[in-house]
Every structure is written in C-alpha cells, then in structure tokens.
Amino acid sequence: xxxxxxxxxxxxxxxxxxxxxxxxxxxxxxxxxxxxxxxxxxxxxxxxxxxxxxxxxxxxxxxxxxxxxxxxxxxxxxxxxxxxxxxxxxxxxxxxxxxxxxxxxxxxxxxxxxxxxxxxxxxxxxxxxxxxxxxxxxxxxxxxxxxxxxxxxxxxxxxxxxxxxxxxxxxxxxxxxxxxxxxxxxxxxxxxxxxxxxxxxxxxxxxxxxxxxxxxxxxxxxxxxxxxxxxxxxxxxxxxxxxxxxxxxxxxxxxxxxxxxxxxxxxxxxxxxxxxxxxxxxxxxxxxxxxxxxxxxxxxxxxxxxxxxxxxxxxxxxxxxxxxxxxxxxxxxxxxxxxxxxxxxxxxxxxxxxxxxxxxxxxxxxxxxxxxxxxxxxxxxxxxxxxxxxxxxxxxxxxxxxxxxxxxxxxxxxxxxxxxxxxxx
Amino acid sequence: xxxxxxxxxxxxxxxxxxxxxxxxxxxxxxxxxxxxxxxxxxxxxxxxxxxxxxxxxxxxxxxxxxxxxxxxxxxxxxxxxxxxxxxxxxxxxxxxxxxxxxxxxxxxxxxxxxxxxxxxxxxxxxxxxxxxxxxxxxxxxxxxxxxxxxxxxxxxxxxxxxxxxxxxxxxxxxxxxxxxxxxxxxxxxxxxxxxxxxxxxxxxxxxxxxxxxxxxxxxxxxxxxxxxxxxxxxxxxxxxxxxxxxxxxxxxxxxxxxxxxxxxxxxxxxxxxxxxxxxxxxxxxxxxxxxxxxxxxxxxxxxxxxxxxxxxxxxxxxxxxxxxxxxxxxxxxxxxxxxxxxxxxxxxxxxxxxxxxxxxxxxxxxxxxxxxxxxxxxxxxxxxxxxxxxxxxxxxxxxxxxxxxxxxxxxxxxxxxxxxxxxxxxxxxxxxxxxxxxxxxxxxxxxxxxxxxxxxxxxxxxxxxxxxxxxxxxxxxxxxxxxxxxxxxxxxxxxxxxxxxxxxxxxxxxxxxxxxxxxxxxxxxxxxxxxxxxxxxxxxxxxxxxxxxxxxxxxxxxxxxx
Numbered sequence: 005x006x007x008x009x010x011x012x013x014x015x016x017x018x019x020x021x022x023x024x025x026x027x028x029x030x031x032x033x034x035x036x037x038x039x040x041x042x043x044x045x046x047x048x049x050x051x052x053x054x055x056x057x058x059x060x061x062x063x064x065x066x067x068x069x070x071x072x073x074x075x076x077x078x079x080x081x082x083x084x085x086x087x088x089x090x091x092x093x094x095x096x097x098x099x100x101x102x103x104x105x106x107x108x109x110x111x112x113x114x115x116x117x118x119x120x121x122x123x124x125x126x127x128x129x130x131x132x133x134x135x136x137x138x139x140x141x142x143x144x145x146x147x148x149x150x151x152x153x154x155x156x157x158x159x160x161x162x163x164x165x166x167x168x169x170x171x172x173x174x175x176x177x178x179x180x181x182x183x184x185x186x187x188x189x190x191x192x193x194x195x196x197x198x199x200x201x202x203x204x205x206x207x208x209x210x211x212x213x214x215x216x217x218x219x220x221x222x223x224x225x226x227x228x229x230x231x232x233x234x235x236x237x238x239x240x241x242x243x244x245x246x247x248x249x250x251x252x253x254x255x256x257x258x259x260x261x262x263x264x265x266x267x268x269x270x271x272x273x274x275x276x277x278x279x280x281x282x283x284x285x286x287x288x289x290x291x292x293x294x295x296x297x298x299x300x301x302x303x304x305x306x307x308x309x310x311x312x313x314x315x316x317x318x319x320x321x322x323x324x325x326x327x328x329x330x331x332x333x334x335x336x337x338x339x340x341x342x343x344x345x346x347x348x349x350x351x352x353x354x355x356x357x358x359x360x361x362x363x364x365x366x367x368x369x370x371x372x373x374x375x376x377x378x379x380x381x382x383x384x385x386x387x388x389x390x391x392x393x394x395x396x397x398x399x400x401x402x403x404x405x406x407x408x409x410x411x412x413x414x415x416x417x418x419x420x421x422x423x424x425x426x427x428x429x
Numbered sequence: 430x431x432x433x434x435x436x437x438x439x440x441x442x443x444x445x446x447x448x449x450x451x452x453x454x455x456x457x458x459x460x461x462x463x464x465x466x467x468x469x470x471x472x473x474x475x476x477x478x479x480x481x482x483x484x485x486x487x488x489x490x491x492x493x494x495x496x497x498x499x500x501x502x503x504x505x506x507x508x509x510x511x512x513x514x515x516x517x518x519x520x521x522x523x524x525x526x527x528x529x530x531x532x533x534x535x536x537x538x539x540x541x542x543x544x545x546x547x548x549x550x551x552x553x554x555x556x557x558x559x560x561x562x563x564x565x566x567x568x569x570x571x572x573x574x575x576x577x578x579x580x581x582x583x584x585x586x587x588x589x590x591x592x593x594x595x596x597x598x599x600x601x602x603x604x605x606x607x608x609x610x611x612x613x614x615x616x617x618x619x620x621x622x623x624x625x626x627x628x629x630x631x632x633x634x635x636x637x638x639x640x641x642x643x644x645x646x647x648x649x650x651x652x653x654x655x656x657x658x659x660x661x662x663x664x665x666x667x668x669x670x671x672x673x674x675x676x677x678x679x680x681x682x683x684x685x686x687x688x689x690x691x692x693x694x695x696x697x698x699x700x701x702x703x704x705x706x707x708x709x710x711x712x713x714x715x716x717x718x719x720x721x722x723x724x725x726x727x728x729x730x731x732x733x734x735x736x737x738x739x740x741x742x743x744x745x746x747x748x749x750x751x752x753x754x755x756x757x758x759x760x761x762x763x764x765x766x767x768x769x770x771x772x773x774x775x776x777x778x779x780x781x782x783x784x785x786x787x788x789x790x791x792x793x794x795x796x797x798x799x800x801x802x803x804x805x806x807x808x809x810x811x812x813x814x815x816x817x818x819x820x821x822x823x824x825x826x827x828x829x830x831x832x833x834x835x836x837x838x839x840x841x842x843x844x845x846x847x848x849x850x851x852x853x854x855x856x857x858x859x860x861x862x863x864x865x866x867x868x869x870x871x872x873x874x875x876x877x878x879x880x881x882x883x884x885x886x887x888x889x890x891x892x893x894x895x896x897x898x899x900x901x902x903x904x905x906x907x908x909x910x911x912x913x914x915x916x917x918x919x920x921x922x923x924x925x926x927x928x929x930x931x932x933x934x935x936x937x938x939x940x941x942x943x944x945x946x947x948x949x950x951x952x953x954x955x956x957x958x959x960x961x962x963x964x965x966x967x968x969x970x971x972x973x974x975x976x977x978x979x980x981x982x983x984x985x986x987x988x989x990x991x
Contacts, residue, residue, distance in 0.1 A: 093635065094632075095632055138620045171681060
C-alpha cells in the first residue's frame, strides 16, 4: 500500500497491480496495515482524523475523529481491531475498538520515542507514563485492556522501552544524559540494572537478539555492550575504531569507476542514453587489505545530539550477526559475528549510510546510502545492485518483505520493489 | 751506606779552593742526585799541587805528626816507631797507606753502587710521578663527570617534581570539574522537574478544556461492527478476568523460566561430562608421578579417595544432577588434578632447563654425553656420506660431461677389459675341455679293456657252464629225468642264450659305455656267483636290456676295484 497526497493506493505485492484505490479527506501522513492485513489505517495528523479501510469489503469505511484533542501518533493494536491514538501534547492515548465502538483512555503517557511497546505475541502492552516527575510503566493485557501491572522505574527520564522477543523481559532505558538500562520481568519485578559509566553521554540505541539471549546497547562512546540473558551482565564490549587492524576482518570498500567515453563518440545534442551513461557511474566492491583507516568525522563539540556513537543496531534473524553503524564513521557498516564476538566484516560505502535492514529469513543485509544503488551482504559475499531507470533514484530507506524474497526501496517520491531470485537447490 | 761525614780538611794552602766542593754534608739519598758527588779525578799535576799543598818542607814534622794523630784516631797503628819517637816506622806507614788504599777502593765501589741505585730510584720516581700526574688527571675528569651527572640528576628530579605537581593540579581540576558537573546536574534536574510540573499543569488545564468542549466531535463513525479477529465476543471486565489475566501472565513467565532451566540443565550436564572427561585424561597423564614414594603418601590417599569419588559421582550424576556437594566435589577434584598436572609439567620444565645449563644430575649427564656422542657419530656419518655422494656426483658428472672421444675410449677400455676376461674364461674352459677329453679317452680305453676282459670272462663262464651242463646231462642220463633237473637244464640253456644275447648287446652298446661309466650310481652289495645267477634268472624276465648291462657293469666295477 502506498499513499499519494490524499489517496491510498493498494497494490499487489508480486505484480504491483493496483487493486484498490481509496481517497481520504486530507493529506495522509501515516498508514499502517493491521496485523491480519485486512485493514489499513490512514492517519491525518493535521485534521486529527484516522480513516480505516477494509480490503475485503471496499465499501466498508470507518472514520475516527479526535476533535480538538489533536493527533500526534496512531497505531494498531496487535489483534488488529483496536486503534491507539496519541493526542497532541501526549495528553492521553485513546484506544478505539472497532468491534465494540468503545473507547478507553490511558492517561499521562510519556512523550518519548518509544513509549508504547507490544510483545511479539501481542498479548501484552507496556506503556510508559510519567506522573509527578516520576516514570511509571503500565502493563496491559491486550485482550481486554485490563491493567495488569503498574510500577515505577528508577530512571531519570525514560527514553524508551522494548520487549524481549520472548515476551518476558522488558528493557527500559534512560535518556542519553544518563547511562542506565533496567530490565523488568513481565510481572513488574526489577531483574537487573546495568550502568556502564556515569557522566559522558549514554545510550543511543538498543536491540534485542531474536532469541532473547543478548541485549545490545549502543552508546555515545562508540561502543556496543552486549549483555547476556542469564546474568544480565556485560559479556563483551565491541569497539568501533577508525583504523581496523585485525587480520581476520574483511573490509569491503565501495569503489566507483566512471565509464570511459571516447571523444569521437560524443554527438550533439547528446542522446538520452548517452547522457545517463555519462553521469551514471558504476561501482563495485573491492576488498581492502588491513590495516584500513576509515573515513572519520570529528563531531561538532557544542551541538546537542551529536553525530557520535553507535546509532543503528540490528541483529540478523538467525542470531548470528549484528550490524552496527557508528555515527562518527558514517560511511561504514560494521558486521559482527555473534558466535565468536568478533568483527567479521566492514562495509565501507561512498556515502553516508541511510538505512540497513536484515532479511527476515536469511543472514542477508541490505544497505542503502542515498545513492541509486542498494547493497546486499551475506556471508558468501556482497554485491551492488543498481536501480535501473532513468535519472537518479535516491534510495532513502528500504524494507524487506516478510518472506525475504523482495524488498521495497523508497526514495523521496518514488518507490520500487526489488525481487530477489531464489536459487534452485 | 754509612754516613758520609767527610771531614773538612783545614785549608792549609790557598791553592786548594777549587777542589773542596768535595765537602758534603750528610744527605738523604733522594737529594743526592741533585748534587755532584763524584769528584773528577784531578790530573796528576793538580794532584801534585794538592799533595804539595798539604806538606811542604817546612812543616814536614807537623804534617807527619798530624797524619799520625789522624791515623791513630782512625784506628790505624801509629806510623811512628814505638821505641823511638819522631822516627817514621816505614812498614807501618806502608801498611797504613795500603789500608787507606783498600779503604779508598771500597769506598769507591760503594759509591758506584750507590750511584747506580740512585739512578734507578730516579727513574722509578719519574715513572711514579708520571703515573701520579695521569691519575690526577683521571681523577679530575671523573670529578667533572660526577658533577655533570649530579647536575643532570638534579634537573631530572626537579622536572619530576614539576610533573608531579602538574599531575596533582590536573587531578584537582578534574575533581573540581566533576563536582561542578554534579552540582550542575542536580540543579538542572531540579529545574527540569519544576518546568515539568508547570507543563503538567498546563496539560491538565488543556485536557479539562478539551474534555469540557462537546464530545460531539469525538466520535467514531463506523459503518458496521467488525468481528473480533479471533471470533470471540467482548468480555466484561470483572475480577475473574483480572485473576485470569494474572494467571496467564504467570503461566507465560513460568514457561519461559522452565525453558531456560531446561537449557541450563542441558548445558550443565554437557559441561559435567566434559569435566569428567578432562579428569580422566589428567589422571591418565599423571601415572609416573604416583610411583614416587614421597608423593604417594600425600597423594595416594587423595587419589584413592578421588577414585572412589569418581565412582560415586558417576552413579550420582545419574540421579542427583544439581546436588551442591557433588558439584563441589567434582570441581575440587578437578582442581587438584589440574594442580598436580601443573606441578608435573613444571618439574619437567625444570629438568629440561637444568639439563640445558649442565647441572650435576647423574642421569642427565650420562644421557647427555651419550646423546652427544651419538650425535657426533651421526654427524661423522653424515659427513662421510656427503663426501661419498659428492665424489660419486663428480664421477657421474665426469662421465656425463666427457667428450665423445673420451667416452669412446672409456667404452673401449671397458670392452677390452671384458674381452680379456672372456678370453681368460675361454682359456680355462678349453683347458677343462681338454682335461675332460683326456679323461673320457682314458675311460673309453678302460671300458674297452673292460669289455674285452668281460668277453673273455664270459667265454670262460660259458665254457664252464657248458662243461657243467654236459657233466650234469651225463649224470642225468644215468638217472631218471626229473623236473628239477630238467628245470635246471632249461635254466642253463636260457642262461647260455642270454649270454650270447648279451654279447651282442654289449658290442652294440660299447659306445654308450663311457658316459654310463661316468654316471655310475652307488654300488650294491657284493654278489656271489650263485646270487649272480639267480639275479640273472630274475632279470631274464625283464625285457629291458639296459638293466642287465648295468648289473654287469657294477659287478665288473666291483671286480675292478677289488
């Protein structure tokens, strides 16, 4: 599904054929599929309206109006029948039920990045709240929205919460001024708290491993610390230095080679194909010999939210690899082998990395840097794929299909689908 | 050296001024060198004048008495005659003069010796002075160095102190900054809290305002109700549901814990297995140590205990997987074993290092010597082999890299050699052949002779048999013909026939005789005539003719040899 202005276009994933076309009342800011892929919600923040469309019954419609409360965020509940709207200024979260047309309110939600977290199996929802300058967490049972547990956290200013994939542990971390990670069990007991250091800027990103065995914490000091689930103590620290010296690391460097053009072949006016080939450059991966020094950016000292530290963390689906990005070295993706806790591969690109995502089925990583190429890495090797077409298609973000066969590549105002062939074994 | 108290002779004449630098005082040997002691022998003239200066014709008596006085004081006998006064005793004077001369000689010699020693001492002193000056210079240099080093040391120490001071200052600054940060942080938190409270108040206000405004707009327009995802109807919120929620939550947690515990149990059992394996391996590595009696007393008991423990553990592990004591026992036993192994390895290392440094350990020394001898021998062998290889390689190269001519020559040489060898062999062969021929001739002659003799013998025999037969038939005629006699007769007839046949056969097989003679087999027992005949009768049944000649031959041989 994609939205254009105020229209919602639903296409088939394999053929990109338009199946449905809906139009909403206003410009759509956010769309989300329900968990059973039956409904799509379209949120229009300016008007405070959420419209829901059904795929089975194109005639069915639903409109939720928040009125003067305003709308800041909207999302589905895991059962696909409730919509959670966050009002402006985070006054409250309204839970609208599509089955019963009833409304519930959650007061004092916390205005932070990840204030609401659902468990993977969709049974429980954790909401971060703040009353009287203290942070609390409420755990609700999604089935009937009953409050299960309500406890306070020892954080100064809670920044985010995330459930472990096994649904039993909730990781709560503090603002970047304070390095603190708290781990709560499902019934609200504090299992452990971890603090690496006191004064410098703290946690930038957190990721759970798919087996819930590890919790990776990326911090502003350019290190990733991994905690294990048995003792909740640090197993290792992964460093991101600017010079790689270890012999066992493979460094792939993206190298551009511009096509050579003989002067005789230039014709006036230049044909389209010629023009595109002139300016389009090919690039491929080269393996560099260690030691390699990466392109390092010194952070500006007096700005807030400096571009320092490990900003992106992602575990692969089979729990074997961890991909990280150090914002100091914005062109490189670091891939760590979790089984050996060592740096396995570094991909150095020509431009800043915008986004990377692991294939949900295999250990394959797709990286985009804002150029018109998507980069794929797997333990077998890496490849550069150029998006064919005229003009530049600057990929800003990408998203894998849940089967791992295709990828969505998004640029500012276009998107394309990349299909990956499966090798016949 | 005695004192050199030379007497200052009172000046009697004015001429003797130049000669009296001879006067010298008693001086230390050291300063003798600076003075001229040796008086150059004055010429005879000056001597004369010297001598004449003392005694002239006027004061001859005075001078004589003076000399006498002096001599007596020096211990010489008086030069005056004893009995008469004022008369010179010449003899004693001469004696005195002689004595004086001897003295003089002695003194001169002593002087010489002293002068030599003086020179020596002078040179020694020079040398010592040189040494002394050099040492003084060295001392100066080293003093200067020391001063320089001390200066540097002082500078470094002062630098060190400065750095320490700087470090302390920095530390203090850091502490201060930390304090500043913490104070600012608390202030900031306080301010944040204040602002947040204000903000909350605003939010509350806004919320109230929003809620107060008509709910009309807060509406949800749905065309129709949507069924729940799981098809169930919505339930009311009751206590039961709450309890059920709690239950479910705890179930989830419990299942998670159980899963984790299972995994941990699996890990534990695997690790325990590994540890036991390790323990077995360590025990198997350690046997040599157990034989030492010393350690036996200490570790033997322990080991035996542990052996029991192992058995116990093996049993216990099946049933009690996480018993505290069992776990402790296992880990303790492994630790002990590991320590023993470590000691063992350390001892081995010490032995090796001692062997390297050549300590007086009997065993090691002997083995080392043997080892060295063997290595020496092996090295010699290697060298010899290498030399052999080298020479062979050279020869090969020579062979390979020779010119064609030389190769041909060489080949010819080889051929000649071979030819010569062959010729020799041929010669030998021919000789042997000749010998064989000779032998064969002799044998044939012998055989022919044999044949003739046999013929003669057979004829005789034939004649004898005939005679016998005739005599027998004569007898038989007188008697009745009995079968035995007829049998005998027939027998005799047959024999005669055979004899004739034999003769024929023998004549034809004469030529074959020599080889068969040569190849006679072992001789049978000596046969008498009667046996001979029976044998012949037996042999007569056989058609083969060869058998008989052989018999014959053998018997003939027998006869010959006998």
